[in-house]
Amino acid sequence: DAKTTQPPSMDCAEGRAANLPCNHSTISGNEYVYWYRQIHSQGPQYIIHGLKNNETNEMASLIITEDRKSSTLILPHATLRDTAVYYCIVRVDGYTGFQKLVFGTGTRLLVSP
Amino acid sequence: NAGVMQNPRHLVRRRGQEARLRCSPMKGHSHVYWYRQLPEEGLKFMVYLQKENIIDESGMPKERFSAEFPKEGPSILRIQQVVRGDSAAYFCASSPPTTEGNTIYFGEGSWLTVV
Numbered sequence: 206d207a208k209t210t211q212p213p214s215m216d217c218a219e220g221r222a223a224n225l226p227c228n229h230s231t232i233s234g235n236e237y238v239y240w241y242r243q244i245h246s247q248g249p250q251y252i253i254h255g256l257k258n259n260e261t262n263e264m265a266s267l268i269i270t271e272d273r274k275s276s277t278l279i280l281p282h283a284t285l286r287d288t289a290v291y292y293c294i295v296r297v298d299g300y301t302g303f304q305k306l307v308f309g310t311g312t313r314l315l316v317s318p
Numbered sequence: 319n320a321g322v323m324q325n326p327r328h329l330v331r332r333r334g335q336e337a338r339l340r341c342s343p344m345k346g347h348s349h350v351y352w353y354r355q356l357p358e359e360g361l362k363f364m365v366y367l368q369k370e371n372i373i374d375e376s377g378m379p380k381e382r383f384s385a386e387f388p389k390e391g392p393s394i395l396r397i398q399q400v401v402r403g404d405s406a407a408y409f410c411a412s413s414p415p416t417t418e419g420n421t422i423y424f425g426e427g428s429w430l431t432v433v
Contacts, residue, residue, distance in 0.1 A: 251422070
């Protein structure tokens with residue numbers, strides 16, 4: 206079962222920031238938070254990941270609360286091409302080398318003109 | 319998604335036929351994962367393989383489905399005697415051979431339609 210909770214859908218106006226929340230209140234100390242997105246009829250695309258510090262890359266920023274029980278993915282200037290289902294995933298570690306990703310239902314982000 | 323290559327992208331099979339889906343991981347990646355996405359549903363883990371070994375197949379249906387990742391060549395997901403319920407998108411992913419924050423990258427998927 207997925208260990209995260211996300212709102213089922215969100216809307217955002219083009220050019221504005223999209224802030225996607227994720228709750229992961231049972232996260233363990235050595236588990237990372239990963240974000241992927243899936244544009245219709247495409248494979249999941251990696252966006253960003255973090256452990257406890259905030260992270261930023263060319264696609265997005267990830268803000269993780271100090272207690273690590275929740276996080277927010279920020280797309281600073283959403284475009285129509287950012288319309289997708291966004292998945293927040295806590296990485297479940299098995300034994301050496303195993304990085305099983307458990308996908309939940311995600312947030313369907315609709316960016317409108 | 320660049321680098322993980324899946325083929326065919328689209329495959330149509332009649333009930334009872336076999337489907338073979340191939341996946342070439344990104345260069346330098348030795349771990350391969352297969353996921354299935356039924357229409358209007360989320361991605362479900364099927365199997366995790368390293369070269370010549372199945373590490374975890376807890377998500378694989380007990381019958382008709384098999385996977386391999388030989389020493390040479392791509393990983394193969396094989397579905398025997400396909401039924402209409404096998405119609406889905408099958409995604410392959412790969413990752414490097416370490417666990418410290420290394421990322422899993424997905425391919426574009428293979429869409430299987432059973433008629």
